[in-house]
Amino acid sequence: MAMIDRRHVLTGLGGVIAASALPARAWAATDAPGLDFVYEAIVTLEPTQEFGPTPLGTRRRIPITGGSFAGPRIRGAVLAGGADWQLQRADNWTVIEADYMMRTDDGTPIHVRNVGLTNSRVSGAPSRYLRTVPSFEAPTGPHDWLNQAIFIGTLGPPPEDAPKPSVRIRVYRVT
Numbered sequence: 001m002a003m004i005d006r007r008h009v010l011t012g013l014g015g016v017i018a019a020s021a022l023p024a025r026a027w028a029a030t031d032a033p034g035l036d037f038v039y040e041a042i043v044t045l046e047p048t049q050e051f052g053p054t055p056l057g058t059r060r061r062i063p064i065t066g067g068s069f070a071g072p073r074i075r076g077a078v079l080a081g082g083a084d085w086q087l088q089r090a091d092n093w094t095v096i097e098a099d100y101m102m103r104t105d106d107g108t109p110i111h112v113r114n115v116g117l118t119n120s121r122v123s124g125a126p127s128r129y130l131r132t133v134p135s136f137e138a139p140t141g142p143h144d145w146l147n148q149a150i151f152i153g154t155l156g157p158p159p160e161d162a163p164k165p166s167v168r169i170r171v172y173r174v175t
Contacts, residue, residue, distance in 0.1 A: 039071030076104035
């Protein structure tokens with residue numbers, strides 16, 4: 001077992017050494033990630049449930065009641081039964097931890113865990129920060145590409161004609 005661990009460490013170090021030998025110009029060209037749009041979701045919600053202060057901050061839960069999502073390669077429904085557990089910290093930043101299921105139009109169930117961070121609107125703040133890192137658990141098949149990349153999400157107000165309360169989530173694949 002020690003031999004395998006040592007071999008993996010040495011192999012990994014070899015990759016680091018090889019990468020560090022690249023000219024700075026080549027390294028910079030491969031270092032910058034890009035984003036590809038994956039889908040937009042309108043997620044319907046129940047009113048926020050406040051649980052009050054804890055040693056870590058103020059805890060709240062927002063039940064997810066449904067919704068829809070659509071993008072170039074995927075579309076379907078957000079299923080009821082999930083929730084967004086939030087923790088508002090003393091520094092006015094809120095940690096978001098949403099856990100829910102989606103079902104694509106072809107019937108594939110996909111588990112979503114969306115973790116993020118947002119700041120409260122405070123006087124003097126130039127803008128509101130609303131970013132998440134969704135991860136997916138899709139069965140092997142046409143949507144398993146969701147298991148094989150890193151994604152980033154944005155949160156925003158829903159369109160005017162969307163049911164209230166709801167939120168708009170846009171998801172992008174990091175390339």
